[in-house]
Amino acid sequence: MTKIIVPIGPQHPLLKEPVSFQLTVEGEHVTESAMRLGYVHRGIERLCQERTYVQNIHLLERICGICSHVHTTTFCQGVEALLGVKLPSRALYLRALLCELERIHSHLLWLGVLALNIGFDTIFMYAWHDREVVLDIMEDLSGGRVSHAVNIVGGVRFDLTDDRRVTLLRQLNGLEEQVRILLGVVEHEQTLQARTRNVGRLSLEQIRRYCVVGPVARASGLDVDLRRDMPRPPYDGLTFQVPVRQEGDVWARTLVRMLETVESVHLCRQMLDLLPPGPVSTRVSRRVPAGEVVSRTEAPRGEVVYYIRSDGSDKPARVKVRTPTLTNLITLPSQLENVNMADVSVVLSGVDLCIACADR
Amino acid sequence: MLFKLLIFPGFLFLLLCAFVFDWVDRRMLARFQGRVGPPWYQPVADFIKLPTKEDTLPQGVNATVAAALPMLALAAVLTASVYVPVAGVVSASFEGDLIVVLFLLSLPALTYFLAGWISVGVYSILGGHRSLLQYFSYEVPFLMAVAGPAVLSGSWSIASIVAYQAQTTWGAVMQPLGFVLAVVGLIGKLKRDPLDIPKAKSEVVSGSLTEFSGRKLALWRLSMNMQTVVGIFLLVNLFFGESRFFDVLPAFPVFGLKALSILLLLATASAIYARLRIDQLADLGWRILAPLALLQILANVGIGG
Amino acid sequence: MGFSLRSIVYLLPQVWRVLRAGPLTVQFPFAPPELQEGYRGQVVVDAARCRGCSLCVRDCPAFALELEREGREEYRLIYHPDRCAYCGQCELSCQFGAIRLSNTFTRATADRDTLTRVLVDRRPSPPPLDE
Ligand code: SF4
Ligand code: SF4
Numbered sequence: 001m002t003k004i005i006v007p008i009g010p011q012h013p014l015l016k017e018p019v020s021f022q023l024t025v026e027g028e029h030v031t032e033s034a035m036r037l038g039y040v041h042r043g044i045e046r047l048c049q050e051r052t053y054v055q056n057i058h059l060l061e062r063i064c065g066i067c068s069h070v071h072t073t074t075f076c077q078g079v080e081a082l083l084g085v086k087l088p089s090r091a092l093y094l095r096a097l098l099c100e101l102e103r104i105h106s107h108l109l110w111l112g113v114l115a116l117n118i119g120f121d122t123i124f125m126y127a128w129h130d131r132e133v134v135l136d137i138m139e140d141l142s143g144g145r146v147s148h149a150v151n152i153v154g155g156v157r158f159d160l161t162d163d164r165r166v167t168l169l170r171q172l173n174g175l176e177e178q179v180r181i182l183l184g185v186v187e188h189e190q191t192l193q194a195r196t197r198n199v200g201r202l203s204l205e206q207i208r209r210y211c212v213v214g215p216v217a218r219a220s221g222l223d224v225d226l227r228r229d230m231p232r233p234p235y236d237g238l239t240f241q242v243p244v245r246q247e248g249d250v251w252a253r254t255l256v257r258m259l260e261t262v263e264s265v266h267l268c269r270q271m272l273d274l275l276p277p278g279p280v281s282t283r284v285s286r287r288v289p290a291g292e293v294v295s296r297t298e299a300p301r302g303e304v305v306y307y308i309r310s311d312g313s314d315k316p317a318r319v320k321v322r323t324p325t326l327t328n329l330i331t332l333p334s335q336l337e338n339v340n341m342a343d344v345s346v347v348l349s350g351v352d353l354c355i356a357c358a359d360r
Numbered sequence: 361m362l363f364k365l366l367i368f369p370g371f372l373f374l375l376l377c378a379f380v381f382d383w384v385d386r387r388m389l390a391r392f393q394g395r396v397g398p399p400w401y402q403p404v405a406d407f408i409k410l411p412t413k414e415d416t417l418p419q420g421v422n423a424t425v426a427a428a429l430p431m432l433a434l435a436a437v438l439t440a441s442v443y444v445p446v447a448g449v450v451s452a453s454f455e456g457d458l459i460v461v462l463f464l465l466s467l468p469a470l471t472y473f474l475a476g477w478i479s480v481g482v483y484s485i486l487g488g489h490r491s492l493l494q495y496f497s498y499e500v501p502f503l504m505a506v507a508g509p510a511v512l513s514g515s516w517s518i519a520s521i522v523a524y525q526a527q528t529t530w531g532a533v534m535q536p537l538g539f540v541l542a543v544v545g546l547i548g549k550l551k552r553d554p555l556d557i558p559k560a561k562s563e564v565v566s567g568s569l570t571e572f573s574g575r576k577l578a579l580w581r582l583s584m585n586m587q588t589v590v591g592i593f594l595l596v597n598l599f600f601g602e603s604r605f606f607d608v609l610p611a612f613p614v615f616g617l618k619a620l621s622i623l624l625l626l627a628t629a630s631a632i633y634a635r636l637r638i639d640q641l642a643d644l645g646w647r648i649l650a651p652l653a654l655l656q657i658l659a660n661v662g663i664g665g
Numbered sequence: 666m667g668f669s670l671r672s673i674v675y676l677l678p679q680v681w682r683v684l685r686a687g688p689l690t691v692q693f694p695f696a697p698p699e700l701q702e703g704y705r706g707q708v709v710v711d712a713a714r715c716r717g718c719s720l721c722v723r724d725c726p727a728f729a730l731e732l733e734r735e736g737r738e739e740y741r742l743i744y745h746p747d748r749c750a751y752c753g754q755c756e757l758s759c760q761f762g763a764i765r766l767s768n769t770f771t772r773a774t775a776d777r778d779t780l781t782r783v784l785v786d787r788r789p790s791p792p793p794l795d796e
Contacts, residue, residue, distance in 0.1 A: 006482045014562040025486070028638060055726035058752040117562040119553060119635025122676060125393035129689055136701065143705040143766070149752040157757060181679055189675045191554060191634040341486065342637045345562040394683045396690040632676035 003031070006341070010039050014117060014345050017355035021332075021348075025341055033336040037329070041359040048319040053079055053153055053288060056316065061147050063321065064357045066109060069102045070299040071321070072151040077232075078295030078308045079153045082288050090278045091155035093234045097271045098138065098148060098156075099297075100264040104175070105134040106300035107215075107257040107264075110352045111182060114254065117345040118195045123185060130178040137171055140164075155281025165272050172272075176265045183258040186251075196251035200335045200347035203248060210331050213324045214302020216351055219256045220248035226298035238270050250350035257352075286314045299324055301352050323357035369446035371438060378585035379403040381592070384620065385627050392631040403585070407578055415574030420480045426572070429471045429478075430579035436467035437586045444593045445518060447615035448602065456516045461594060462503060468587055469495045469549065472558070475580075476568035487567025491558035493638050494548060497645035498555070502545025504653035508538035509598045511660045518597050525601030532599040534663070538656040539599045541649055543625055546591045548641070550584065553630030557638050592622045705751045706770035708744050710784040714763035715742060717787065721755035721764050730755060735788060742785040747777040 009020040018039035024032040044063055048056050060075050061068045073095055080087060108131035115123035135145045142148035142158055150157045160168070185192065202212070207220045217224055225242040227235045243259035245252035290312040297304050302324030311317040328351050335347045364370055382403040390397025417426055443450065443457040469491060476488015509531045510516050513524030525531055532539040548555045559567035569580055600618045602611065636644065691699055700706075708729075717740045719732045729749040734740040755764045764784075774780055 004482050004485065006486065013565055025482075027489070028486075051726065052724070054724050054754065054758075058726035058750060058754060061752075062750075115634070119556060119560060119562070120633070121389075121553070122393050122631045122680065123634075125395065126679070126683070129394055136699075139704060140701040143701075143703040143753060144751070147750070147752065149705070149754070152757070157753075185676060185679075188672050189634070190672050191636065194640055195634050195637065340637060340639065342557070342560065342563050345560075391684055391688060392680045394686070394689045396688045396692065628677070628680070631680055632674060 002026075008344065008348075010036075014348065015355075016113065017353070019353070019355045021336070021344075023336070023341075023344065028341045030336055030339050030341055030344060033333055035329070035332060037355070038359055040356045044360045045319055045321060048316055050315070052286065052314045053316065054286070056319070057151060057153070058147075058149060060319075060321075061149060063323070063360055064354055065146055066106045066354060067102055067299045067301065067304075067357075068146055069098050069148050069151070070297055070304060072149075073099060074295045074297040074299075074304050074306045075308070075319075076151045076153050077297065078293045078306050079288055079310075080284075081293045081295065082291050082308065082310055083153070083284050084289075085154055085282055085284050087155055088279045088282060089233060089276045090159075091280045091282075092232075093271050093275050094156045094158065094160065094280060095151065096234050097268055098141065098150060100267045100271070101134055101138055101141075103264045103300045104179070104261050104268075105131050105138070107261045108134065108179070108182075110257060110349075111186075111254065114196075114250075114346070114349040115192075117349045118192065120192060123182070123192070126178075127182055130175065130182065133171065133175050133178070137168065152281060154284040155279070157281070159280050160272075160275065165275065169269060169272055172265055172268055176262065179258065179261050179265060183255075183262060186254050186258050192254075193251060195346055196254060196350070197247075197249055199250045199339070199343045200350045201247075201249045202331055202335065206331065206334065207248075211327050212302075212331055213327055214299070214352075215253055215256045215260065216328050216331070217302065218242065218244045219252035221246045224303075226296055226303055230296065234271060234274070237274065238267055240267050240270075250346050253350050253352075287312065288314070288316070301325060301354060301357075302328065321360060323354065323360070325352075325354045325358040329353065329358055364449070364451040369444075369449050370441070370451060373446070374438070374441055374586055374589055375582075377589040378582060379407070381589050381619075381623055382585050385588075385623055388624060388627040389631055392627065407582065410573075410578035410581070411575045413574045415576060418480050418571050421571070422478055425478050426475070427576060429475050430572075430576050430583060433468040433471040434579055434583040434586065436464045436471075437583055437590055440464035441586070441590045441593075443518065444590055445522065445597055446593060447611040448522070450519065453517060453519050455520075458506070458510055458516045458518050458521070461518070462506060465549065465587065465591065465594070466495070466499060468583060469499075472551075472568050475572070476558075479568065479571050481571050483565040483570045484568050487558045487564045487570065490564065490638055491551070491568060494551070494555065494557055494641060497638075497642045498545050498548025498649075501541050501645055501649035501653045502549060504650065504657055505538045505541035505545055506594075506598060508535050508542075508653075508656050508660050511657055512663060518594075522597050522601035530600050535599075535656055535660060537652055538660070539595075541653050541656065542595055542599065543622070543629075544649060546595060547626060547629055548645075550588050550591060550626075552588075552626060554633035554635045555641060556635060557641060560635055588623075588626075589619075592619050592626075595622055700768050700770075702768070704768040704770070705753050705766040706768045707746060707766070708749060708755060708764060708784070709767045710742065710744075710764045711762070712785045714761045715785045716761055716763070717742070717785070718760065720758045720760060724754050724758040726750060726752060726754060739788050740785070741783055741788060744782045744784050746780045746782070 003024055003026050006023045006025045009015050010018040020036040022034045023030045047059060057072050060071045063071050108127045112124040112127035139145045142150045202220050204221045207217050207222050223244045228242055240263050243256050245256055288310040290310055292309040295306045305322040307320040308316055309318040383400055387397040417423055440461045442452050443461050473488045473492045476484045509521045513521045551558055596618045722730045722732045727748045727750040729745045731743040732740055753766050756766055
């Protein structure tokens, strides 16, 4: 059978962000694949060195259009460590609250994208409608739907009134109901399972070898979650489960993400219940003492690592970001080996790529 | 005769139905998904808009063939429509017209495949290839399911199948399995969700039609929409022929209602399923649908014979 | 594969619920958008409060604010919405509560220069404010 080269990207209906794959296809069978990155490289790390810490928060928030808050959280966490300030615990709770909301939003968005890519438009619509609920909550809390701009070095910029807390709890209850419906679809719907089961399988060994993180790793049986393994407040005082599956296919990833979403709703509720009183920020100096720090957070897609070096001025000397997508991307060539042409879309969505994160 | 061919139940009526069905379908799907859906003039606006766009073809594609293919598809569908009665009114009919209709209705699948074949784009080639595979998967169960009523009534003329149902009852009541199979087959034939494998957006962009634009694309879409209408009308005739229960009401609105109900079924199916993979469809077609269709035919032979 | 009737039409009950609940679309350009109270939109300034300290200019990450100083008390604060990232940093940085983000956000033009607004004009004999 003749071989043809099928280009997926940099512009393709399957992709929401520019990245390019060259697939060698025989009939309906993909035999080889090559990947090219860098279409959305914006030089953010370099730009960081030109801007003050205050400005960098907003710059780093724009690394990703989905998990923006987690980037600023990781950055602020690092800078706070350099400064040696201790945050008021209300600030930590509010930060984590937004992190969890963002996780829900990210996973629902992802489910929608997966559904769209397997031609399941209805689930796409439902998932994105439920995501809209989260976006509305976040918009109300922070003033922005995706770029929240709530983190500052030394705390957060928003606060919750008691009334708002009560309505928020009610909204979360409704949200959980919706998410459970979607979870049921993932667990029981036949056609969705037919498309995602046994597709893009990664063994635990491969996961270890490629240093895969996040839900993709957890779907292959690697039980990692920074929130539990390296608990920082407020996570040390909260109870939650880390869903882990052994199958390692796209279906398991879907299930893990949806279970995580439910856990996140629980976490949000706990945080709202335990929300300590007090101020939401402390004043800190604009200049950061010289030193270097590594800051890690569990983002929706896995572990984000920031390395920050300061030379004592009000601008960082170096900021290096390692996003989860970067590690997970590396598994793609091996996942795309010997798959059906129709499964390419499933495989690509299964990893939950955030190209903008990877390219920066 | 000319009135029948051109106005009712001929070309103009079909055109109107194509637009109306397209709109109703999109609207229903939208409501299932919690959306509003397009306004009623959207299909017409789409159809008018497309011919005003630039009509391009990639280099190396035979322009004559590319222009002829959508017309051929449209012509086949229109010819088929001549033999399909609408509320008992039919332009032409003869013993064995069902076979002609089935043959004509499978022509668009062939032209669709050819459209991918002549094209130089990889997505078109893949799409064309897939459409052929899909054709082999759905066509046999579909033909067998549609042959069911013919076996039952002992005639290959649509009119006598309708007449037979008037004496007994709806075909769908007597052979529910056959009806379900025919609907599945029709979904495959029309390349609708969830069997839109040859034009799966996230996999092969737009399949065979990726490189088509302007007037040709408008013709393709029109032929698809008309095929939907003719296919649905055919199923209404075969499985919901004029029954005694509805004799009190005028035939035309009842016929419309039946057709829209089948459209509702199609829309529901596209709402609640994910797209299958081509090998899964082949499996479904040959392992499940075809044996079931055979079973139905055997049962029909039992009842009818 | 275990097929049960329920799993074949799994989504049907939910579709029915959605159908009964009606569409959720917000027909945005034809209907007003549903904005929350604190939505961060266009920057506005209470000119009487502004002291021209330029703290907002210093911290703006998108360089959307500009202070043209002509003397100690003579200056213009200029805002370029085309560059603004609507981050709200200016609001946070201003020590006098002069600058803030309102929740209007629709603004469209084919010429980005026409967007530029002079927020505060403290020049000796100000020419008429645009707008
Ligand atoms: S909102 Fe942000 S980008 Fe816009 S003017 Fe204020 S500080 Fe600058
Ligand atoms: S708006 Fe506020 S921060 Fe900006 S110049 Fe005026 S007083 Fe200073």
